[in-house]
Amino acid sequence: MIQPWLQDQWRSITQALQTESTRLPTGLMFLGSRGLGKFDLGLETARMMLCASPITESTATAGACGRCSACRMFSDGMHPDFHLLTTEAFATNLSQSISLTASRYHESTDSAKAPRKPRQVISVNAVRNLIQNLATHSHQGGARVVLIAPATDLNVNAANALLKILEEPPGDTRFILICSARDSVPATILSRVMCVEIARPDFDVSVRWLIENGVRESDAEELLTLSAEAPMTALAYHQRNLLEQTRGWQRLLEKLITSKILPVSMAANIESESTGDFLLWLERLLCDAVAARFGRRESTLLVTDGENVIADNDSLCHWLISRPLWDIIDKLQYYRRYQQRAVDEQLFVEDVLIAVWQKI
Numbered sequence: 001m002i003q004p005w006l007q008d009q010w011r012s013i014t015q016a017l018q019t020e021s022t023r024l025p026t027g028l029m030f031l032g033s034r035g036l037g038k039f040d041l042g043l044e045t046a047r048m049m050l051c052a053s054p055i056t057e058s059t060a061t062a063g064a065c066g067r068c069s070a071c072r073m074f075s076d077g078m079h080p081d082f083h084l085l086t087t088e089a090f091a092t093n094l095s096q097s098i099s100l101t102a103s104r105y106h107e108s109t110d111s112a113k114a115p116r117k118p119r120q121v122i123s124v125n126a127v128r129n130l131i132q133n134l135a136t137h138s139h140q141g142g143a144r145v146v147l148i149a150p151a152t153d154l155n156v157n158a159a160n161a162l163l164k165i166l167e168e169p170p171g172d173t174r175f176i177l178i179c180s181a182r183d184s185v186p187a188t189i190l191s192r193v194m195c196v197e198i199a200r201p202d203f204d205v206s207v208r209w210l211i212e213n214g215v216r217e218s219d220a221e222e223l224l225t226l227s228a229e230a231p232m233t234a235l236a237y238h239q240r241n242l243l244e245q246t247r248g249w250q251r252l253l254e255k256l257i258t259s260k261i262l263p264v265s266m267a268a269n270i271e272s273e274s275t276g277d278f279l280l281w282l283e284r285l286l287c288d289a290v291a292a293r294f295g296r297r298e299s300t301l302l303v304t305d306g307e308n309v310i311a312d313n314d315s316l317c318h319w320l321i322s323r324p325l326w327d328i329i330d331k332l333q334y335y336r337r338y339q340q341r342a343v344d345e346q347l348f349v350e351d352v353l354i355a356v357w358q359k360i
């Protein structure tokens with residue numbers, strides 16, 4: 001499904017796909033922050049490229065027909081000419097059929113061994129298997145599409161292995177790469193694709209979309225702030241009831257800054273499956289406090305019309321606004337960008353909470 005804020009890009013893609021003279025380049029990269037629907041856009045583009053009779057008459061309904069055998073195979077996750085390279089971790093959030101497509105390039109797990117955490121990198125083996133599969137002819141006699149998401153999760157060897165085939169794709173092969181940070185992908189990859197920039201929609205557009213998707217108006221702004229204004233992330237937070245959880249985290253944080261609880265006890269109260277969300281929430285909260293402190297913009301997390309918000313909590317609000325918290329923000333941002341895969345998340349939560357505690 002193409003989200004309303006992606007309609008312009010979708011129109012350009014569908015028009016280019018129907019006009020031979022302005023064909024799309026063989027390598028495309030959708031570039032923009034997380035939570036804007038880039039993966040779904042990539043998926044729809046791939047589906048249309050493989051469809052036997054794409055709908056092209058009207059731009060409003062342009063896309064794959066949904067009825068031909070290629071479309072049916074695609075929907076069942078069985079299209080042999082659609083290659084999806086993604087991490088095991090990313091695949092856990094995909095629909096069953098798309099995750100089935102992705103599993104073709106995942107190493108099978110040994111059922112005799114203890115279950116392991118889903119891997120967070122696209123390995124060189126996956127790229128080698130892809131190159132091998134592309135060495136033969138297309139199964140359906142038409143185009144072949146390779147979707148790589150997130151391209152930032154290609155490890156160094158995998159990115160290097162991909163270069164040659166990206167530059168000279170065999171037969172009618174097209175590549176679509178999904179990327180959330182330009183500087184996290186080697187320049188050698190960037191130079192071989194055409195980048196399509198995906199911008200965040202206007203705040204009001206996102207609020208409207210969230211309301212249409214069942215979010216209460218009073219929650220929509222706060223969810224958007226928590227998600228760095230990425231509407232699809234905001235909706236996912238809503239579906240996971242994250243606002244409710246943040247209320248609990250606020251209460252814990254207040255206890256910490258009023259010395260009613262120690263950092264280690266607070267860390268023990270953050271459920272292990274929520275540590276990633278907690279760290280992101282804390283980062284947004286601190287950034288929001290800094291923005292409010294310098295009057296850069298109206299704070300959404302500290303001052304909202306909803307109930308039970310931090311604004312009602314004088315001690316926490318005062319602490320947030322009055323302390324220099326840059327170093328903790330730096331720590332959180334550095335962790336998110338560079339250390340996420342390498343560091344034990346729960347130990348990091350303790351580490352950050354000790355830093356917060358030292359600011360009291």
Ligand SMILES: [Zn+2]
Binds near residue numbers: 065067
């Ligand atoms: Zn079709």
